Amino acid sequence: MILNGNNITKQYTRRGEKFSAVNNADFFAWSGDFTVIFGESGSGKSTLLNALAGVTKPTSGNVEIDGQPLFSLNDEDLARLRNERIGYIPQNAASLSAFTVAENITLSSSLYNKKIDKEHIKALLDKLGIAHLANEHPQNLSGGELRRVAIARALANKPDLIIADEPTSNLDEENSRKVYSLFARLARTGVAIIIATHDKTAFGYSNRTYHMKSGTLIPDIGEYGNL
Amino acid sequence: MNHTTLKIIYTNFWSHPVRSLGLVILTAIASVTLLSGVIFSKSLDAGFEQLSSRMGADLLIVPYGVDIQNQSILLQGDFNHHTLPREVLDFVQKLPGVTAASPQFYISTLSASCCDKKVNIIGFDPKTDFTIKPWIRKTYKNNFIPGSVIVGSDIQIENGEKIKFFDKEFTVVGTLEPLGNKLDQTIFADVETVELLRQAAASKGYNISSEGGPSSILANFEEGTDFEKISQKIQEQFNDLQVIQRKNIFDNVIATARSFKIAVWLIAGFFLFTVIAVIYIAFTVSTNERKREFATLLIIGATRKKLADIVLGESFLASGSGAIAGTLFGAVGIISFRFLIQENLQIPFLLPNISAIILTIVGALFIPVIAGVGASYHIAKKIGNIDVYTALKEDA
Known part of the structure; x- marks a missing residue:
């Protein structure tokens, strides 16, 4: 799997003024890469990840997976690609309150009437330490538990690209380590991992790093990189 | 729509029981008033037609x-x-x-x-x-x-x-x-x-x-013939009688019936408008509350069309249930109470034929549903164009 982002610019309008949340960003990731994007809040990391995940169309530039430009796909094909190949964990992911934790996690499969791999789901819940919450409703869960539900949901369909925005926010040290270990194991199996975070622990697992500052993406910052 | 989409619609409908039942009741009232309005008008027209031919005297x-x-x-x-x-x-x-x-x-x-x-x-x-x-x-x-x-x-x-x-x-x-x-x-x-x-x-x-x-x-x-002159002649000859021209009598009856019809149509229109307004407001509020859920669905692979379908499906469920309940209630009511209506209104009232009744029932079923789904269409379209980044950031 090759993810390629070229000249990604995303502009928003704030109080009548246009500003670039992401400005001409070039991004690249291979299968098995563990990429960390470091940056301050408001630097444009989330906007960039949204564009890489195919949920926010950039104002200009393009994002390709295996040479396929994401935003030239129609709604249906893009949705299916997101469902089958991308596991995205946004910063403030919500869960469907009327569904149980197990139902929320298997939602990506059931949306397309796909057979649910129960063994895989069970293993995921065990690894993330939320197996005992399978039949609970999201409103009964803590912030950290909800975060782990969002991670499990993103991994449920066995994607070959995982994009995670602050995946360990709300998690304690032990659970953060569990999550990074899980991502690292997945990277070793060929899954591309892209993480945006403040958490410097993540650099210990990465093989590629970027620094995001005021909408500009700077590759291989070195200071924290494990290159 | 697959089973999961239907489940999302159904579970969300029941997760806000007061709002959902309120919409159902409101749509039911709109259906009842619409059904009774049309049947009432058609019954009056049919009654007048029969009466007019029956009283074919000048x-x-x-x-x-x-x-x-x-x-x-x-x-x-x-x-x-x-x-x-x-x-x-x-x-x-x-x-x-x-x-x-x-x-x-x-x-x-x-x-x-x-x-x-x-x-x-x-x-x-x-x-x-x-x-x-x-x-x-x-x-x-x-x-x-x-x-x-x-x-x-x-x-x-x-x-x-x-x-x-x-x-x-x-x-x-x-x-x-x-x-x-x-x-x-x-x-x-x-x-x-x-x-x-x-x-x-x-x-x-x-x-x-x-x-x-x-x-x-x-x-x-x-x-x-000059009916004024004829009436005068008869009344000059005989004291204790009244001469009535058909036109005058029917004018009064028609005026009374027209007032009833206008009142019934105004009530039906009011409820239909209320259904549209309430569904629009209720779905605006509810979808705003659930923007993050919709954004999450999009992230895990739902199409934008599916998000719109969920909103339209929920309004269809609410307005459809109301329309069915209202139409049944209205049809049973109007057929059961037609004699009471005749008795109390003192105007001709004749139920239209079965095909007209069926057509009216179909109308009373579909018009509130179309109004309800139509009212949520704009919101469904907005949800279909949701910006994930903004939606997830709001109220986080």
Whole structure:
């Protein structure tokens, strides 16, 4: 799997003024890469990840997976690609309150009437330490538990690209380590991992790093990189 | 829509029971008012059509004191023993321009073998009649034999069966098509049968009508006749009577009916508008609350169209359930209470035929649903264009 982002610019309008949340960003990731994007809040990391995940169309530039430009796909094909190949964990992911934790996690499969791999789901819940919450409703869960539900949901369909925005926010040290270990194991199996975070622990697992500052993406910052 | 999408719609519908049931009830009310509005209007129109053909006379002459203001004379005759002098008929028949003039006799019996209540009888003269016969001929084509009667549609006696008044039996020879007014509970007989009835009553000591004079005279005139002049002539000759032009009576009845129709349509329109407004507001609030859920669905692979389908599906479920409940309730209500409506409104009310009723039911089912789904369409479109980054950031 090759993810390629070229000249990604995303502009928003704030109080009548246009500003670039992401400005001409070039991004690249291979299968098995563990990429960390470091940056301050408001630097444009989330906007960039949204564009890489195919949920926010950039104002200009393009994002390709295996040479396929994401935003030239129609709604249906893009949705299916997101469902089958991308596991995205946004910063403030919500869960469907009327569904149980197990139902929320298997939602990506059931949306397309796909057979649910129960063994895989069970293993995921065990690894993330939320197996005992399978039949609970999201409103009964803590912030950290909800975060782990969002991670499990993103991994449920066995994607070959995982994009995670602050995946360990709300998690304690032990659970953060569990999550990074899980991502690292997945990277070793060929899954591309892209993480945006403040958490410097993540650099210990990465093989590629970027620094995001005021909408500009700077590759291989070195200071924290494990290159 | 797959099972999961339906489940999302269904579970969300029940996760806000007060809001959902409120929408269902509101749509049900809109359906009821729409259904009753259309059926009410169609019933009035059908009733008027029948009544108009039934009362196809230019002039109606009745004794002084007959209440013509509430049109009961048109709907059910007047059975208060008022009669006209016998000479009035001769006089009217000789008036210039008259093409037909015929008497009618209104008799109210104290008892009959068929019925718990008093039965009203309208007697007419088959030789001169031009209003009742054409209507009766639709169901009875033979000549009248003294002692036979035709019954209104609501009197449940089969042809050939006997009905007894004052211990004298009369044979039922026909049942009339419904008119949608009290004439459906009336018995029609020719003058000779009316005379037999009067004699039977007299033999039992009852005086059911005074001295055999007609209760009313109906007359038709050539085109261009000046009815004001004719009325004046009749009233100059006879003191204790009233001459009514058909136009005047129908104007009043039509005006009353029009007011009812306008009121019913206004109520139906109000509820339909309320359904649109409430669904729009409720779905705006609810989808704003659930923006993050929708953004999450998009992230895990739902199409933007699916998000819109979920919103439209929820409004379809709410408005559809309401429309079904309202239509059922309205149909049962209007059919069950039509006699009460006739009785209380004193205007002709005749249910339309079955195909018109079915068409109305279909309309009452679909119009509130279209209004409800239409009201949420704009919101569904907005949700379909949701910006994930903004949606997840809000209220996080």
